[in-house]
Amino acid sequence: MPLPRRIAQVLREHREEFPPVDVTLPWLKPDGPLVTKRLLFSLPGGGAVRRTDFNTRVWKFALVQAGIIPEPRPGERHQSAREHGMHALRHFYASVLLDSGENIKALSTYLGHGDPGFTxxxxxxxxxxxxxxxxxxxxxxxKAADPTVDGPQTAQEG
Structure with missing residues (x-):
């Protein structure tokens, strides 16, 4: 997907302050083969950021602070709604591109969909x-086919 200059700059700044970390984890299943990946975002101790942990500890907290969702009662979890999860960012991205006139085929590629019809x-x-x-x-x-006011008809009227 295209990477806008401003986003690239923000990512460069992030990399300078927080260098990428190599993390080795099982692949595809808990006892799967170990695979090492360089992560741009990692935990303070160097581990992988789990989507569910980020969603509940960072993303939902930010939504509460912005007044988008209510703070959960003590001992309860945040509301469970798809529109409040990280998937909402994909939806936002798609809506921005479509509103700007991007075509479905390109958007499908950017979102990783195999079928533009699905998108x-x-x-x-x-x-x-x-x-x-x-x-x-x-x-x-x-409008291009309309006769102009100073065409042949005007001369005949006079």
Whole structure:
């Protein structure tokens, strides 16, 4: 996927302050073969950041601080809603690109979907209405075909 300059700069700054860490973990299943990956984001002790831990300890906390979701009662967990999870970031990314006019095939590639049809079915409700664009396009075609006020008809009227 394309990496905007501003995001690349922020990632460079992050790498300078927090260098990537090599982490070796079982792959595909708990007793799977060990695989080493260089992680850009890791725990203070050098381990891998688990999505569920980040979601509950960082992301949901940020949503509470922003007033998007309520703080859970003591001893309870945050609300469990897909729109409050990390998946919402993918949805936001898709909505920004579609609103800017990106096409479904490119978005499908960026999101890692194998089928643009799947992307279309999931995100079609986010696509901006083309009603006004359609009217403008057809109007422009016929506007070009309109006779001008100083054409031959004007000369015959005088």
């Amino acid at each position: 279309l079915r999931v995100y079609t409700h986010l696509m901006p209405s083309s009603h006004e664009r359609t009217l403008r396009a057809v109007d422009d075609v016929y």
